[in-house]
Amino acid sequence: MVRRFRLLAIALLALYVCALAVLFVNQRSLLYPASDRRTSVAEAGLTGFQDLVFQTPDGERLVAWWKPPQPGKALILYFHGNGGSLWNQRFRARALSASGRGLLMISYRGYSGSTGSPTEAGLHTDARTAYEWVKQSHEASRLVAYGESLGTGVAVRLASEQPLAGLILDAPYTSTADVASLTYWYVPVSWLMLDQFRSLDIIQQVRAPILVLHGTDDRTIPFAFGERLYAAAPEPKRFIRIEGGSHSRNLEQGGMAAVEDFLAAVEAHLPERSSGNAVTPQQTP
Template sequence: MKLLGRLLLVACALYLAGLAVLFVRQRDLMYPRNPVRADIASANLPGAMEVPLTAADGERLVAWLVPPRAGKPVLLFFHGNAGNFGRSIRQARFRALTEDGTGLFAVNYRGYGGSTGSPTEEGIHLDARAAYGEAAERFGAARLVGYGESLGTGVVLQLAAEVPLSAVILEAPYLSTAAVAQGVYPYVPIRLVMLDQFRSEAVIGRVRAPLLVLHGERDGVIPFRQGQALYEMANPPKRFIRFPAGHHEDLPAQGSVPEVRRFLADAASGGVAGAESRTVE
Protein backbone atom coordinates (compact mmCIF):
# COMPACT_ATOMS: atom_id res chain seq x y z
CA MET A 1 0.00 0.00 0.00
CA LYS A 2 2.86 2.40 0.85
CA LEU A 3 4.49 1.58 -2.48
CA LEU A 4 1.25 2.41 -4.31
CA GLY A 5 1.02 5.71 -2.46
CA ARG A 6 4.58 6.59 -3.41
CA LEU A 7 3.93 5.73 -7.05
CA LEU A 8 0.88 7.97 -7.03
CA LEU A 9 2.91 10.81 -5.54
CA VAL A 10 5.60 10.36 -8.19
CA ALA A 11 2.98 10.27 -10.95
CA CYS A 12 1.36 13.46 -9.61
CA ALA A 13 4.73 15.17 -9.37
CA LEU A 14 5.60 14.23 -12.93
CA TYR A 15 2.18 15.42 -14.17
CA LEU A 16 2.53 18.75 -12.40
CA ALA A 17 6.08 19.16 -13.69
CA GLY A 18 4.91 18.48 -17.24
CA LEU A 19 2.04 20.93 -16.77
CA ALA A 20 4.49 23.58 -15.55
CA VAL A 21 6.72 23.08 -18.61
CA LEU A 22 3.71 23.40 -20.92
CA PHE A 23 2.58 26.57 -19.16
CA VAL A 24 6.00 28.20 -19.36
CA ARG A 25 6.66 27.18 -22.98
CA GLN A 26 3.13 27.49 -24.35
CA ARG A 27 3.74 30.53 -26.51
CA ASP A 28 6.84 28.98 -28.08
CA LEU A 29 4.70 25.94 -28.94
CA MET A 30 1.76 28.01 -30.16
CA TYR A 31 3.78 30.41 -32.31
CA PRO A 32 6.50 28.43 -34.17
CA ARG A 33 7.57 31.60 -35.92
CA ASN A 34 10.44 32.53 -38.16
CA PRO A 35 11.58 36.02 -37.10
CA VAL A 36 13.68 36.54 -40.25
CA ARG A 37 12.46 39.15 -42.71
CA ALA A 38 11.48 37.36 -45.94
CA ASP A 39 12.78 38.68 -49.27
CA ILE A 40 9.79 40.16 -51.07
CA ALA A 41 11.75 40.45 -54.32
CA SER A 42 12.05 36.66 -54.57
CA ALA A 43 8.33 36.04 -53.98
CA ASN A 44 7.43 36.63 -57.65
CA LEU A 45 4.51 38.88 -56.76
CA PRO A 46 4.13 41.56 -59.48
CA GLY A 47 4.04 45.05 -58.00
CA ALA A 48 4.57 43.83 -54.44
CA MET A 49 6.14 46.19 -51.93
CA GLU A 50 6.88 46.32 -48.23
CA VAL A 51 4.89 48.69 -46.02
CA PRO A 52 6.16 49.57 -42.53
CA LEU A 53 3.54 49.79 -39.79
CA THR A 54 3.56 50.74 -36.14
CA ALA A 55 1.14 49.08 -33.75
CA ALA A 56 -0.57 51.08 -31.00
CA ASP A 57 1.95 49.82 -28.42
CA GLY A 58 4.93 50.85 -30.56
CA GLU A 59 5.91 47.53 -32.12
CA ARG A 60 7.22 47.94 -35.67
CA LEU A 61 5.60 45.64 -38.21
CA VAL A 62 6.42 44.55 -41.74
CA ALA A 63 3.49 44.23 -44.17
CA TRP A 64 3.39 43.15 -47.80
CA LEU A 65 1.21 45.01 -50.27
CA VAL A 66 0.14 43.94 -53.75
CA PRO A 67 -1.87 46.87 -55.19
CA PRO A 68 -5.25 45.98 -56.69
CA ARG A 69 -6.32 46.64 -60.24
CA ALA A 70 -9.13 49.11 -60.78
CA GLY A 71 -12.42 47.81 -59.40
CA LYS A 72 -10.85 44.89 -57.54
CA PRO A 73 -11.06 44.32 -53.77
CA VAL A 74 -8.12 44.09 -51.38
CA LEU A 75 -7.63 41.00 -49.22
CA LEU A 76 -6.57 42.04 -45.72
CA PHE A 77 -4.72 38.81 -44.98
CA PHE A 78 -3.90 37.33 -41.56
CA HIS A 79 -1.58 34.34 -41.66
CA GLY A 80 -1.31 31.09 -39.73
CA ASN A 81 1.01 30.45 -36.79
CA ALA A 82 4.02 28.94 -38.56
CA GLY A 83 7.06 30.40 -40.31
CA ASN A 84 7.07 33.74 -42.10
CA PHE A 85 6.22 35.06 -45.57
CA GLY A 86 9.21 33.21 -47.00
CA ARG A 87 7.36 29.89 -46.86
CA SER A 88 6.87 28.66 -50.41
CA ILE A 89 3.32 27.47 -49.72
CA ARG A 90 2.35 30.92 -48.41
CA GLN A 91 3.92 32.74 -51.36
CA ALA A 92 2.13 30.40 -53.76
CA ARG A 93 -1.15 31.25 -52.01
CA PHE A 94 -0.44 34.96 -52.33
CA ARG A 95 0.29 34.58 -56.07
CA ALA A 96 -2.85 32.55 -56.69
CA LEU A 97 -5.07 35.00 -54.82
CA THR A 98 -3.71 38.08 -56.61
CA GLU A 99 -3.13 36.90 -60.19
CA ASP A 100 -6.57 38.15 -61.29
CA GLY A 101 -5.81 41.67 -60.03
CA THR A 102 -7.19 41.29 -56.52
CA GLY A 103 -5.08 43.28 -54.06
CA LEU A 104 -3.35 41.95 -50.97
CA PHE A 105 -2.35 43.58 -47.70
CA ALA A 106 -0.70 41.03 -45.41
CA VAL A 107 0.97 41.85 -42.10
CA ASN A 108 3.65 39.84 -40.31
CA TYR A 109 2.52 39.58 -36.70
CA ARG A 110 4.93 40.81 -34.04
CA GLY A 111 7.88 38.42 -33.81
CA TYR A 112 7.33 37.14 -37.35
CA GLY A 113 9.15 38.04 -40.56
CA GLY A 114 11.05 41.10 -39.39
CA SER A 115 8.36 42.56 -37.13
CA THR A 116 9.54 43.45 -33.63
CA GLY A 117 8.24 42.03 -30.37
CA SER A 118 6.86 38.65 -29.37
CA PRO A 119 3.42 37.28 -30.26
CA THR A 120 0.53 37.26 -27.82
CA GLU A 121 -3.19 37.27 -28.52
CA GLU A 122 -3.56 40.85 -27.33
CA GLY A 123 -0.55 41.97 -29.35
CA ILE A 124 -1.66 40.26 -32.55
CA HIS A 125 -5.03 42.01 -32.33
CA LEU A 126 -3.14 45.31 -32.10
CA ASP A 127 -1.20 44.29 -35.22
CA ALA A 128 -4.46 43.55 -37.04
CA ARG A 129 -5.86 46.97 -36.14
CA ALA A 130 -2.68 48.65 -37.39
CA ALA A 131 -2.93 46.77 -40.69
CA TYR A 132 -6.60 47.66 -41.05
CA GLY A 133 -5.93 51.32 -40.39
CA GLU A 134 -3.23 51.53 -43.04
CA ALA A 135 -5.18 49.53 -45.63
CA ALA A 136 -8.38 51.51 -45.04
CA GLU A 137 -6.50 54.77 -45.43
CA ARG A 138 -5.00 53.61 -48.73
CA PHE A 139 -8.01 51.91 -50.30
CA GLY A 140 -11.11 52.69 -48.23
CA ALA A 141 -12.86 50.23 -45.93
CA ALA A 142 -15.44 49.38 -48.61
CA ARG A 143 -12.76 47.59 -50.68
CA LEU A 144 -11.36 45.53 -47.80
CA VAL A 145 -12.12 41.83 -47.44
CA GLY A 146 -10.79 40.18 -44.29
CA TYR A 147 -9.05 36.86 -45.00
CA GLY A 148 -7.86 34.62 -42.18
CA GLU A 149 -5.81 31.46 -42.58
CA SER A 150 -5.73 28.98 -39.67
CA LEU A 151 -4.67 31.03 -36.60
CA GLY A 152 -5.53 34.13 -38.61
CA THR A 153 -9.22 33.19 -38.70
CA GLY A 154 -9.58 34.17 -35.06
CA VAL A 155 -7.66 37.37 -35.73
CA VAL A 156 -9.89 38.46 -38.61
CA LEU A 157 -13.10 37.58 -36.78
CA GLN A 158 -12.20 39.79 -33.83
CA LEU A 159 -11.35 42.59 -36.25
CA ALA A 160 -14.59 42.10 -38.22
CA ALA A 161 -16.55 42.38 -34.97
CA GLU A 162 -15.00 45.82 -34.39
CA VAL A 163 -14.66 47.53 -37.79
CA PRO A 164 -16.42 47.49 -41.19
CA LEU A 165 -15.26 44.97 -43.80
CA SER A 166 -17.03 44.28 -47.08
CA ALA A 167 -16.73 40.50 -46.55
CA VAL A 168 -14.85 37.91 -44.48
CA ILE A 169 -13.13 34.69 -45.61
CA LEU A 170 -12.07 31.97 -43.16
CA GLU A 171 -9.74 29.18 -44.29
CA ALA A 172 -9.54 26.28 -41.81
CA PRO A 173 -11.17 28.06 -38.84
CA TYR A 174 -11.54 26.86 -35.25
CA LEU A 175 -13.99 27.38 -32.41
CA SER A 176 -11.08 28.50 -30.24
CA THR A 177 -7.40 27.71 -30.05
CA ALA A 178 -8.18 26.22 -26.65
CA ALA A 179 -10.52 23.71 -28.31
CA VAL A 180 -7.77 22.78 -30.77
CA ALA A 181 -5.18 22.41 -28.01
CA GLN A 182 -7.53 20.30 -25.92
CA GLY A 183 -7.56 17.72 -28.70
CA VAL A 184 -3.75 17.61 -28.64
CA TYR A 185 -3.45 17.52 -24.84
CA PRO A 186 -6.61 15.72 -23.64
CA TYR A 187 -5.38 15.29 -20.05
CA VAL A 188 -4.47 18.93 -19.51
CA PRO A 189 -6.96 21.52 -18.16
CA ILE A 190 -6.31 23.71 -21.21
CA ARG A 191 -8.96 26.36 -20.53
CA LEU A 192 -7.46 26.99 -17.09
CA VAL A 193 -3.82 27.33 -18.16
CA MET A 194 -3.85 28.56 -21.78
CA LEU A 195 -3.05 32.25 -22.13
CA ASP A 196 -4.07 32.92 -25.75
CA GLN A 197 -7.40 31.25 -26.54
CA PHE A 198 -8.68 33.21 -29.59
CA ARG A 199 -12.34 32.42 -28.87
CA SER A 200 -13.88 32.70 -32.32
CA GLU A 201 -17.06 31.09 -31.04
CA ALA A 202 -17.60 34.08 -28.76
CA VAL A 203 -17.23 36.77 -31.43
CA ILE A 204 -18.62 35.35 -34.68
CA GLY A 205 -22.17 36.31 -33.69
CA ARG A 206 -21.11 39.97 -33.87
CA VAL A 207 -19.92 39.68 -37.49
CA ARG A 208 -22.48 40.86 -40.06
CA ALA A 209 -20.42 40.93 -43.25
CA PRO A 210 -20.95 38.21 -45.91
CA LEU A 211 -18.94 35.18 -44.83
CA LEU A 212 -17.12 32.41 -46.70
CA VAL A 213 -15.79 29.38 -44.79
CA LEU A 214 -13.37 26.96 -46.49
CA HIS A 215 -12.35 23.71 -44.76
CA GLY A 216 -10.81 20.39 -45.73
CA GLU A 217 -12.39 17.26 -44.32
CA ARG A 218 -8.93 15.69 -43.84
CA ASP A 219 -7.53 18.61 -41.89
CA GLY A 220 -5.22 17.07 -39.31
CA VAL A 221 -4.50 20.33 -37.46
CA ILE A 222 -7.88 22.00 -36.99
CA PRO A 223 -10.71 19.44 -37.05
CA PHE A 224 -13.23 19.91 -39.85
CA ARG A 225 -16.06 19.67 -37.33
CA GLN A 226 -14.86 22.85 -35.63
CA GLY A 227 -15.01 24.85 -38.86
CA GLN A 228 -18.45 23.45 -39.57
CA ALA A 229 -19.69 24.25 -36.07
CA LEU A 230 -18.35 27.81 -36.29
CA TYR A 231 -20.15 28.28 -39.60
CA GLU A 232 -23.41 27.17 -38.00
CA MET A 233 -23.00 29.92 -35.38
CA ALA A 234 -22.46 32.64 -37.99
CA ASN A 235 -25.01 35.15 -39.18
CA PRO A 236 -26.19 35.06 -42.79
CA PRO A 237 -25.36 35.75 -45.50
CA LYS A 238 -22.83 32.94 -45.41
CA ARG A 239 -21.36 30.20 -47.57
CA PHE A 240 -19.60 26.98 -46.55
CA ILE A 241 -17.32 25.09 -48.95
CA ARG A 242 -16.06 21.66 -47.94
CA PHE A 243 -13.17 19.87 -49.62
CA PRO A 244 -13.36 16.09 -49.01
CA ALA A 245 -9.71 15.55 -50.03
CA GLY A 246 -8.46 18.77 -48.41
CA HIS A 247 -5.90 18.86 -45.61
CA HIS A 248 -4.80 21.86 -43.58
CA GLU A 249 -2.69 23.86 -46.02
CA ASP A 250 -3.51 22.46 -49.45
CA LEU A 251 -6.91 23.98 -50.18
CA PRO A 252 -5.64 26.06 -53.13
CA ALA A 253 -4.61 22.77 -54.76
CA GLN A 254 -8.13 21.47 -54.07
CA GLY A 255 -9.85 24.37 -55.84
CA SER A 256 -10.32 27.00 -53.14
CA VAL A 257 -9.09 29.97 -55.20
CA PRO A 258 -11.92 29.83 -57.79
CA GLU A 259 -14.35 29.60 -54.88
CA VAL A 260 -12.80 32.70 -53.32
CA ARG A 261 -13.13 34.61 -56.61
CA ARG A 262 -16.73 33.50 -57.04
CA PHE A 263 -17.55 34.60 -53.50
CA LEU A 264 -15.88 37.99 -53.98
CA ALA A 265 -17.87 38.61 -57.15
CA ASP A 266 -21.11 37.48 -55.50
CA ALA A 267 -20.49 39.55 -52.38
CA ALA A 268 -19.81 42.65 -54.49
CA SER A 269 -23.06 42.19 -56.40
CA GLY A 270 -25.20 41.20 -53.42
CA GLY A 271 -25.36 37.63 -54.65
CA VAL A 272 -24.59 35.97 -51.31
CA ALA A 273 -27.87 35.30 -49.56
CA GLY A 274 -29.02 33.11 -46.71
CA ALA A 275 -26.92 30.06 -45.88
CA GLU A 276 -25.29 28.10 -48.69
CA SER A 277 -23.23 24.93 -48.44
CA ARG A 278 -21.40 23.10 -51.19
CA THR A 279 -18.85 20.33 -51.65
CA VAL A 280 -15.93 20.73 -54.05
CA GLU A 281 -14.58 17.37 -55.15
Protein backbone atom coordinates in the same frame (compact mmCIF):
# COMPACT_ATOMS: atom_id res chain seq x y z
CA MET B 1 1.96 -1.42 1.33
CA VAL B 2 -0.48 1.47 1.73
CA ARG B 3 2.41 3.80 2.47
CA ARG B 4 4.23 2.70 -0.70
CA PHE B 5 1.14 3.32 -2.82
CA ARG B 6 0.72 6.71 -1.18
CA LEU B 7 4.31 7.65 -1.96
CA LEU B 8 3.90 6.45 -5.55
CA ALA B 9 0.74 8.53 -5.94
CA ILE B 10 2.52 11.59 -4.56
CA ALA B 11 5.44 11.04 -6.94
CA LEU B 12 3.13 10.66 -9.95
CA LEU B 13 1.21 13.75 -8.94
CA ALA B 14 4.46 15.69 -8.62
CA LEU B 15 5.53 14.55 -12.10
CA TYR B 16 2.16 15.58 -13.50
CA VAL B 17 2.37 19.01 -11.89
CA CYS B 18 5.90 19.44 -13.27
CA ALA B 19 4.68 18.47 -16.75
CA LEU B 20 1.89 21.03 -16.47
CA ALA B 21 4.37 23.67 -15.38
CA VAL B 22 6.64 22.97 -18.35
CA LEU B 23 3.72 23.15 -20.77
CA PHE B 24 2.43 26.34 -19.17
CA VAL B 25 5.80 28.09 -19.37
CA ASN B 26 6.44 27.00 -22.97
CA GLN B 27 2.91 27.24 -24.33
CA ARG B 28 3.51 30.28 -26.51
CA SER B 29 6.57 28.79 -28.16
CA LEU B 30 4.39 25.77 -28.99
CA LEU B 31 1.49 27.87 -30.27
CA TYR B 32 3.67 30.29 -32.24
CA PRO B 33 6.57 28.44 -33.94
CA ALA B 34 7.59 31.69 -35.61
CA SER B 35 10.13 31.86 -38.39
CA ASP B 36 12.35 34.95 -38.27
CA ARG B 37 13.25 34.73 -41.96
CA ARG B 38 12.56 38.08 -43.60
CA THR B 39 11.80 37.95 -47.32
CA SER B 40 11.53 40.90 -49.69
CA VAL B 41 9.00 40.97 -52.52
CA ALA B 42 11.94 40.91 -54.96
CA GLU B 43 13.26 37.70 -53.41
CA ALA B 44 9.75 36.22 -53.54
CA GLY B 45 9.44 37.18 -57.21
CA LEU B 46 6.27 39.24 -56.70
CA THR B 47 5.55 41.82 -59.39
CA GLY B 48 3.62 44.94 -58.42
CA PHE B 49 4.19 44.46 -54.69
CA GLN B 50 6.02 46.71 -52.26
CA ASP B 51 7.83 45.93 -49.02
CA LEU B 52 6.18 47.75 -46.19
CA VAL B 53 7.04 48.41 -42.56
CA PHE B 54 4.65 50.10 -40.18
CA GLN B 55 4.50 50.65 -36.44
CA THR B 56 1.85 49.41 -34.03
CA PRO B 57 0.45 51.57 -31.22
CA ASP B 58 2.49 49.55 -28.71
CA GLY B 59 5.75 50.22 -30.55
CA GLU B 60 6.34 47.07 -32.64
CA ARG B 61 7.45 47.25 -36.26
CA LEU B 62 5.58 44.97 -38.63
CA VAL B 63 6.89 43.76 -41.96
CA ALA B 64 4.29 43.36 -44.71
CA TRP B 65 3.79 42.92 -48.44
CA TRP B 66 1.51 45.40 -50.15
CA LYS B 67 -0.12 45.58 -53.56
CA PRO B 68 -2.79 48.25 -54.13
CA PRO B 69 -6.02 47.26 -55.87
CA GLN B 70 -6.92 48.30 -59.38
CA PRO B 71 -10.11 50.37 -59.81
CA GLY B 72 -13.23 48.40 -59.00
CA LYS B 73 -11.31 45.57 -57.32
CA ALA B 74 -11.41 44.22 -53.78
CA LEU B 75 -8.57 44.52 -51.28
CA ILE B 76 -7.63 41.47 -49.19
CA LEU B 77 -6.16 41.66 -45.69
CA TYR B 78 -4.42 38.31 -45.27
CA PHE B 79 -3.64 36.74 -41.86
CA HIS B 80 -1.50 33.59 -42.03
CA GLY B 81 -1.32 30.53 -39.79
CA ASN B 82 0.79 29.92 -36.70
CA GLY B 83 3.59 28.20 -38.61
CA GLY B 84 3.36 30.56 -41.56
CA SER B 85 5.56 33.30 -42.91
CA LEU B 86 5.55 35.74 -45.78
CA TRP B 87 7.92 33.45 -47.68
CA ASN B 88 5.68 30.40 -47.61
CA GLN B 89 2.68 32.50 -48.64
CA ARG B 90 4.34 33.93 -51.74
CA PHE B 91 2.37 31.74 -54.15
CA ARG B 92 -0.91 32.65 -52.49
CA ALA B 93 0.04 36.33 -52.61
CA ARG B 94 0.50 36.02 -56.36
CA ALA B 95 -2.69 34.00 -56.91
CA LEU B 96 -4.98 36.16 -54.80
CA SER B 97 -3.82 39.39 -56.47
CA ALA B 98 -3.49 38.08 -60.02
CA SER B 99 -6.67 39.70 -61.35
CA GLY B 100 -5.94 43.19 -60.08
CA ARG B 101 -7.08 42.74 -56.51
CA GLY B 102 -5.16 44.45 -53.75
CA LEU B 103 -3.42 42.54 -50.99
CA LEU B 104 -1.93 43.49 -47.65
CA MET B 105 -0.22 40.46 -46.14
CA ILE B 106 1.20 41.18 -42.72
CA SER B 107 3.82 39.36 -40.73
CA TYR B 108 2.71 39.17 -37.10
CA ARG B 109 4.98 40.44 -34.36
CA GLY B 110 7.86 37.99 -33.92
CA TYR B 111 7.40 36.57 -37.45
CA SER B 112 9.37 37.16 -40.68
CA GLY B 113 11.39 40.10 -39.46
CA SER B 114 8.70 41.85 -37.41
CA THR B 115 9.74 42.88 -33.91
CA GLY B 116 8.27 41.66 -30.65
CA SER B 117 6.85 38.35 -29.44
CA PRO B 118 3.47 36.93 -30.48
CA THR B 119 0.50 36.84 -28.13
CA GLU B 120 -3.23 36.81 -28.82
CA ALA B 121 -3.60 40.44 -27.78
CA GLY B 122 -0.55 41.35 -29.84
CA LEU B 123 -1.83 39.66 -33.00
CA HIS B 124 -5.16 41.46 -32.66
CA THR B 125 -3.28 44.74 -32.32
CA ASP B 126 -1.30 43.88 -35.47
CA ALA B 127 -4.53 43.23 -37.40
CA ARG B 128 -6.10 46.48 -36.20
CA THR B 129 -2.96 48.38 -37.18
CA ALA B 130 -3.05 46.90 -40.68
CA TYR B 131 -6.75 47.73 -40.99
CA GLU B 132 -6.28 51.33 -39.88
CA TRP B 133 -3.35 51.76 -42.26
CA VAL B 134 -5.28 50.57 -45.29
CA LYS B 135 -8.41 52.51 -44.28
CA GLN B 136 -6.46 55.73 -44.80
CA SER B 137 -7.11 55.47 -48.53
CA HIS B 138 -9.51 52.58 -49.16
CA GLU B 139 -13.12 52.33 -48.09
CA ALA B 140 -14.41 49.43 -46.00
CA SER B 141 -16.73 48.37 -48.83
CA ARG B 142 -13.76 46.85 -50.68
CA LEU B 143 -11.93 45.27 -47.72
CA VAL B 144 -12.05 41.50 -47.27
CA ALA B 145 -10.29 39.76 -44.37
CA TYR B 146 -8.78 36.35 -45.22
CA GLY B 147 -7.77 34.25 -42.24
CA GLU B 148 -5.88 30.98 -42.59
CA SER B 149 -5.71 28.47 -39.71
CA LEU B 150 -4.58 30.46 -36.64
CA GLY B 151 -5.24 33.59 -38.68
CA THR B 152 -8.96 32.79 -38.77
CA GLY B 153 -9.17 33.79 -35.12
CA VAL B 154 -7.40 37.06 -35.92
CA ALA B 155 -9.74 37.69 -38.86
CA VAL B 156 -12.91 36.85 -36.91
CA ARG B 157 -11.95 39.26 -34.13
CA LEU B 158 -11.23 42.04 -36.63
CA ALA B 159 -14.51 41.42 -38.47
CA SER B 160 -16.42 41.49 -35.18
CA GLU B 161 -15.01 44.96 -34.46
CA GLN B 162 -14.68 46.71 -37.81
CA PRO B 163 -16.79 47.06 -40.97
CA LEU B 164 -15.65 44.80 -43.79
CA ALA B 165 -17.04 43.75 -47.16
CA GLY B 166 -16.35 40.07 -46.49
CA LEU B 167 -14.67 37.48 -44.30
CA ILE B 168 -12.95 34.35 -45.65
CA LEU B 169 -12.06 31.63 -43.14
CA ASP B 170 -9.67 28.93 -44.37
CA ALA B 171 -9.54 25.92 -41.99
CA PRO B 172 -11.10 27.70 -39.00
CA TYR B 173 -11.53 26.48 -35.43
CA THR B 174 -13.95 27.14 -32.62
CA SER B 175 -11.07 28.07 -30.30
CA THR B 176 -7.40 27.22 -30.06
CA ALA B 177 -8.18 25.66 -26.67
CA ASP B 178 -10.45 23.15 -28.41
CA VAL B 179 -7.66 22.32 -30.86
CA ALA B 180 -5.02 22.01 -28.14
CA SER B 181 -7.28 19.71 -26.11
CA LEU B 182 -7.08 17.10 -28.85
CA THR B 183 -3.33 16.71 -28.32
CA TYR B 184 -3.08 17.61 -24.64
CA TRP B 185 -6.17 15.70 -23.52
CA TYR B 186 -4.62 15.14 -20.11
CA VAL B 187 -4.26 18.87 -19.42
CA PRO B 188 -7.00 21.30 -18.22
CA VAL B 189 -6.36 23.43 -21.30
CA SER B 190 -9.30 25.77 -20.82
CA TRP B 191 -7.87 26.81 -17.44
CA LEU B 192 -4.21 27.07 -18.36
CA MET B 193 -4.08 28.28 -21.97
CA LEU B 194 -3.33 31.97 -22.22
CA ASP B 195 -4.23 32.60 -25.87
CA GLN B 196 -7.51 30.86 -26.75
CA PHE B 197 -8.78 32.82 -29.79
CA ARG B 198 -12.40 31.96 -28.98
CA SER B 199 -13.94 32.57 -32.40
CA LEU B 200 -17.10 30.64 -31.54
CA ASP B 201 -17.92 33.18 -28.84
CA ILE B 202 -17.80 36.21 -31.16
CA ILE B 203 -18.69 34.96 -34.65
CA GLN B 204 -22.28 36.19 -34.20
CA GLN B 205 -20.96 39.76 -34.00
CA VAL B 206 -19.67 39.66 -37.59
CA ARG B 207 -21.80 41.73 -39.96
CA ALA B 208 -20.01 40.86 -43.22
CA PRO B 209 -20.74 37.97 -45.60
CA ILE B 210 -18.73 34.88 -44.61
CA LEU B 211 -17.07 32.19 -46.70
CA VAL B 212 -15.68 29.10 -44.93
CA LEU B 213 -13.28 26.62 -46.57
CA HIS B 214 -12.40 23.36 -44.81
CA GLY B 215 -10.80 20.11 -45.92
CA THR B 216 -12.35 16.83 -44.90
CA ASP B 217 -8.90 15.31 -44.24
CA ASP B 218 -7.61 18.13 -42.07
CA ARG B 219 -5.40 16.46 -39.44
CA THR B 220 -4.61 19.72 -37.62
CA ILE B 221 -8.00 21.39 -37.20
CA PRO B 222 -10.80 18.84 -37.55
CA PHE B 223 -13.41 19.42 -40.22
CA ALA B 224 -16.08 19.29 -37.51
CA PHE B 225 -14.64 22.43 -35.90
CA GLY B 226 -15.17 24.36 -39.12
CA GLU B 227 -18.72 23.04 -39.30
CA ARG B 228 -19.44 24.13 -35.73
CA LEU B 229 -18.12 27.64 -36.31
CA TYR B 230 -20.09 27.90 -39.55
CA ALA B 231 -23.29 26.78 -37.84
CA ALA B 232 -22.90 29.59 -35.29
CA ALA B 233 -22.11 32.26 -37.90
CA PRO B 234 -24.79 34.71 -39.03
CA GLU B 235 -26.09 34.94 -42.59
CA PRO B 236 -25.12 35.55 -45.33
CA LYS B 237 -22.63 32.70 -45.35
CA ARG B 238 -21.38 29.83 -47.46
CA PHE B 239 -19.49 26.65 -46.54
CA ILE B 240 -17.16 24.94 -49.03
CA ARG B 241 -16.35 21.33 -48.25
CA ILE B 242 -12.98 20.40 -49.77
CA GLU B 243 -13.17 16.65 -50.24
CA GLY B 244 -9.83 15.10 -49.28
CA GLY B 245 -8.45 18.55 -48.50
CA SER B 246 -5.56 18.79 -46.07
CA HIS B 247 -4.98 21.53 -43.54
CA SER B 248 -3.00 24.13 -45.48
CA ARG B 249 -4.03 23.50 -49.10
CA ASN B 250 -7.74 24.33 -49.25
CA LEU B 251 -7.25 27.22 -51.62
CA GLU B 252 -5.10 25.15 -53.94
CA GLN B 253 -7.18 21.96 -53.69
CA GLY B 254 -10.44 23.40 -54.98
CA GLY B 255 -11.24 26.48 -52.90
CA MET B 256 -9.97 29.12 -55.32
CA ALA B 257 -13.12 29.11 -57.47
CA ALA B 258 -15.29 29.82 -54.41
CA VAL B 259 -12.94 32.59 -53.29
CA GLU B 260 -13.07 34.14 -56.78
CA ASP B 261 -16.87 34.06 -56.72
CA PHE B 262 -16.96 35.56 -53.24
CA LEU B 263 -14.64 38.42 -54.20
CA ALA B 264 -16.52 39.02 -57.45
CA ALA B 265 -19.72 39.46 -55.43
CA VAL B 266 -17.97 42.11 -53.32
CA GLU B 267 -16.72 43.85 -56.46
CA ALA B 268 -20.18 43.83 -58.04
CA HIS B 269 -21.17 46.52 -55.53
CA LEU B 270 -18.09 48.70 -56.07
CA PRO B 271 -17.93 51.68 -58.44
CA GLU B 272 -15.87 51.28 -61.60
CA ARG B 273 -13.36 53.77 -60.29
CA SER B 274 -11.91 53.35 -56.83
CA SER B 275 -11.91 56.31 -54.47
CA GLY B 276 -8.45 55.70 -53.09
CA ASN B 277 -4.92 55.80 -54.34
CA ALA B 278 -2.31 53.69 -52.60
CA VAL B 279 -0.93 55.10 -49.39
CA THR B 280 2.76 55.81 -49.76
CA PRO B 281 4.40 53.12 -47.63
CA GLN B 282 7.20 53.70 -45.20
CA GLN B 283 10.52 52.69 -46.63
CA THR B 284 11.83 49.34 -45.48
CA PRO B 285 15.02 49.89 -43.48
